[in-house]
Amino acid sequence: MDGRVSLNQVAMRFGDFTAIQPTSLEIESGEFFSFLGPSGCGKTTLLNLISGFLTPSEGSVAIGGTDMTRVPVNRRPTAMIFQNLALFPLMSVYQNIEFGLEVRGIDRRERRRRADELLELVALVGSGDKPVVELSGGQKQRIAIARALAVEPRVLLLDEPLSALDLKLRQHMRTELKAIQRKTGITFIYITHDQGEALTMSDRVAVMSEGRIQQVADPMTLYRQPATDFVANFVGETNCFPGCVTVVAGEMVTLEAGLALPLIGRSSSPLKPGDEATLYVRPEQWQVGGINETHLPLLGVVRSEHFEGAWLTLEIALDQGPTVRAHVPHAGAGVGLDDQLAVGDVCRLDHSPHQAIVLPGAKVEASREEAVDVAATA
Amino acid sequence: MWQQLRNRFGLPLTMAIVSLLGIWLIAMVLLPQWQMVDYSFHPSLLPAERGGVKDVWSLTNYATFFNNDIHLAIFFKTIWSSVLVTGLTLIVSYPLAYYLAKVATPGQAALCLLLLIIPFWINEILRTFAWYIIFAFRGPLNELLFALGLIDRPIRFLSGDLGVLVGMVYAYILFMVFPLYNAIESLDANQIRAARDLGAGWGRTHRRIVIPHAKPGIATGCIMTFMLAAGSYAVPALLGSPGSRWFTQIIYNWFFEGGDWNQGAAYAFLLLVLCIVFVTVIMRVFKVGLGDIAK
Ligand SMILES: Nc1ncnc2c1ncn2[C@@H]1O[C@H](COP(=O)(O)OP(=O)(O)OP(=O)(O)O)[C@@H](O)[C@H]1O
Numbered sequence: 001m002d003g004r005v006s007l008n009q010v011a012m013r014f015g016d017f018t019a020i021q022p023t024s025l026e027i028e029s030g031e032f033f034s035f036l037g038p039s040g041c042g043k044t045t046l047l048n049l050i051s052g053f054l055t056p057s058e059g060s061v062a063i064g065g066t067d068m069t070r071v072p073v074n075r076r077p078t079a080m081i082f083q084n085l086a087l088f089p090l091m092s093v094y095q096n097i098e099f100g101l102e103v104r105g106i107d108r109r110e111r112r113r114r115a116d117e118l119l120e121l122v123a124l125v126g127s128g129d130k131p132v133v134e135l136s137g138g139q140k141q142r143i144a145i146a147r148a149l150a151v152e153p154r155v156l157l158l159d160e161p162l163s164a165l166d167l168k169l170r171q172h173m174r175t176e177l178k179a180i181q182r183k184t185g186i187t188f189i190y191i192t193h194d195q196g197e198a199l200t201m202s203d204r205v206a207v208m209s210e211g212r213i214q215q216v217a218d219p220m221t222l223y224r225q226p227a228t229d230f231v232a233n234f235v236g237e238t239n240c241f242p243g244c245v246t247v248v249a250g251e252m253v254t255l256e257a258g259l260a261l262p263l264i265g266r267s268s269s270p271l272k273p274g275d276e277a278t279l280y281v282r283p284e285q286w287q288v289g290g291i292n293e294t295h296l297p298l299l300g301v302v303r304s305e306h307f308e309g310a311w312l313t314l315e316i317a318l319d320q321g322p323t324v325r326a327h328v329p330h331a332g333a334g335v336g337l338d339d340q341l342a343v344g345d346v347c348r349l350d351h352s353p354h355q356a357i358v359l360p361g362a363k364v365e366a367s368r369e370e371a372v373d374v375a376a377t378a
Numbered sequence: 379m380w381q382q383l384r385n386r387f388g389l390p391l392t393m394a395i396v397s398l399l400g401i402w403l404i405a406m407v408l409l410p411q412w413q414m415v416d417y418s419f420h421p422s423l424l425p426a427e428r429g430g431v432k433d434v435w436s437l438t439n440y441a442t443f444f445n446n447d448i449h450l451a452i453f454f455k456t457i458w459s460s461v462l463v464t465g466l467t468l469i470v471s472y473p474l475a476y477y478l479a480k481v482a483t484p485g486q487a488a489l490c491l492l493l494l495i496i497p498f499w500i501n502e503i504l505r506t507f508a509w510y511i512i513f514a515f516r517g518p519l520n521e522l523l524f525a526l527g528l529i530d531r532p533i534r535f536l537s538g539d540l541g542v543l544v545g546m547v548y549a550y551i552l553f554m555v556f557p558l559y560n561a562i563e564s565l566d567a568n569q570i571r572a573a574r575d576l577g578a579g580w581g582r583t584h585r586r587i588v589i590p591h592a593k594p595g596i597a598t599g600c601i602m603t604f605m606l607a608a609g610s611y612a613v614p615a616l617l618g619s620p621g622s623r624w625f626t627q628i629i630y631n632w633f634f635e636g637g638d639w640n641q642g643a644a645y646a647f648l649l650l651v652l653c654i655v656f657v658t659v660i661m662r663v664f665k666v667g668l669g670d671i672a673k
């Protein structure tokens with residue numbers, strides 16, 4: 001069963017509007033692949049191109065090495081799980097699951113046997129005769145999965161299937177979806193605007209923006225080594241320091257960002273002194289300490305503190321610089337800072353040069369108006 | 379309902395509304411109908427004999443009908459033809475309604491609906507008369523077919539049932555299209571896509587998904603079209619021939635040519651019963667309730 005999906009310079013235009021820029025992409029057979037992007041970036045359009053509901057304006061889609069250009073929706077080896085599930089409300093659970101089998105002319109007995117198997121897979125044994133309208137949200141979700149799996153697709157397409165569920169159920173279904181994917185070995189193409197979903201379930205993620213794929217990578221790489229400014233900002237939280245490159249030493253780049261001292265980070269793109277670049281520091285990459293911890297070179301003032309459960313989020317106005325967000329452990333964790341630092345206190349901080357990423361370009365204009373003179377406060 | 383009205387309008391206004399409604403129902407609906415039914419069970423008498431010894435309840439008016447083979451034949455022919463008209467209208471309307479509801483862009487749908495509605499600004503008799511002209515022995519349709527070389531002598535469209543069928547389908551198409559359109563419109567487009575995605579061809583998608591969803595609309599359209607067709611007078615009178623007479627024409631004759639209102643009332647009552655039976659049967663067949671249809 002070959003569930004490879006290849007996009008070959010696929011582009012989609014609606015009139016003058018280009019929803020998908022020419023895109024090439026290989027999705028491996030049996031992979032859990034996600035498209036992650038903000039609303040309106042073209043995720044559903046891309047899925048519709050793969051399922052056959054839309055015909056690309058340019059390029060072609062191939063599944064399992066076979067060109068799909070002339071294959072209509074109902075003959076493609078894909079199955080879709082819709083954003084609103086689209087279960088057939090006038091039918092029972094069995095009839096829903098068996099619909100695709102009935103279409104394929106499979107006899108009643110065999111249909112029922114397979115439906116029962118699938119109900120077992122989605123842990124809903126015994127509810128086959130219920131009308132679907134009587135099911136709960138989570139149960140409907142599972143029936144939609146069972147209905148799609150019934151036709152034994154090589155590729156399962158999921159369009160934000162969990163967005164209608166509450167948080168607890170959503171997290172539970174993530175685990176379950178991943179388990180089903182492992183068990184069946186089917187290629188899953190998953191669409192979401194929720195980075196948590198994309199990062200926890202996927203083997204690889206494609207981050208999209210305005211009809212263009214920004215980066216394709218495994219979740220860890222995506223988080224640690226974002227390839228573009230958009231990815232760095234969209235996946236996880238980050239603090240940006242646009243500035244000018246002063247020194248380049250191998251991978252390590254020194255950046256003059258208007259702070260009391262230059263910042264150092266890692267870059268995989270060819271930068272030379274004098275280039276514009278931006279340095280990104282994730283909130284949890286800051287090391288924050290009291291005014292006496294002089295090994296931390298940057299000075300700032302704590303603007304606010306938010307308790308987030310597992311950590312504390314501090315907003316710190318840097319000396320002569322922007323306000324940054326930092327995640328620090330709290331007193332409950334035994335190593336807390338909140339007993340030493342209060343809102344209005346001066347603190348010291350630093351980041352690890354090996355974790356900070358430097359990307360070319362300095363589009364991001366950090367808000368410098370609220371820069372404070374820390375020396376005066378102290 | 380009484381309570382709701384009272385809460386909203388207060389007692390005096392509620393009493394006024396309810397009694398007006400009651401009077402309207404009794405005076406405009408029940409009394410005339412009752413009068414008809416009453417007429418139908420009495421013999422036709424001279425004014426002087428009314429209320430006299432001869433003015434008794436009898437079934438003779440109905441017996442006349444059941445003993446008249448020609449009238450019976452026309453009655454059944456009317457049923458059969460109305461069913462045919464209803465079926466034809468459904469067949470023509472369904473694709474149209476589906477196109478309007480699910481395929482056309484809003485602009486196309488608006489244009490189409492406008493084109494459908496404009497002819498209905500014209501009186502039914504005039505519209506039917508237009509068909510009379512088109513179908514005429516030396517009319518434009520024959521000219522056209524002749525010019526295209528499809529026929530070598532004109533066809534008498536108006537002598538058979540064809541003219542009546544076409545005229546009726548045309549006259550009542552909106553009463554079928556609108557309920558269908560409303561019903562199909564409310565179907566989630568993803569339902570259709572899901573069926574297609576699971577492998578269903580167009581035929582099965584309609585049979586299993588669209589038609590079951592549109593059932594109340596289909597039932598409503600069929601009921602309206604059937605009643606209008608069975609009760610139609612202008613279309614068969616203009617486009618029909620003596621051989622394709624409609625039951626309404628017989629009723630008309632009893633009233634206005636035979637002058638026998640009692641006999642006419644019996645026939646009219648039979649037509650009413652027929653329509654009620656049809657509505658009941660359709661509701662059974664489509665398994666819909668009155669509530670679904672009223673929607
Ligand atoms: N049939 C269409 N005609 C014209 N424009 C369209 C059509 N379908 C989508 N678009 C446009 O293409 C863009 C991408 O739409 P798409 O539905 O793929 O977004 P999405 O990423 O799925 O967003 P969401 O997360 O909100 O579902 C949008 O700007 C949308 O307006």
Ligand SMILES: [Mg+2]
Nearest residue numbers: 043044045159
């Ligand atoms: Mg979408």
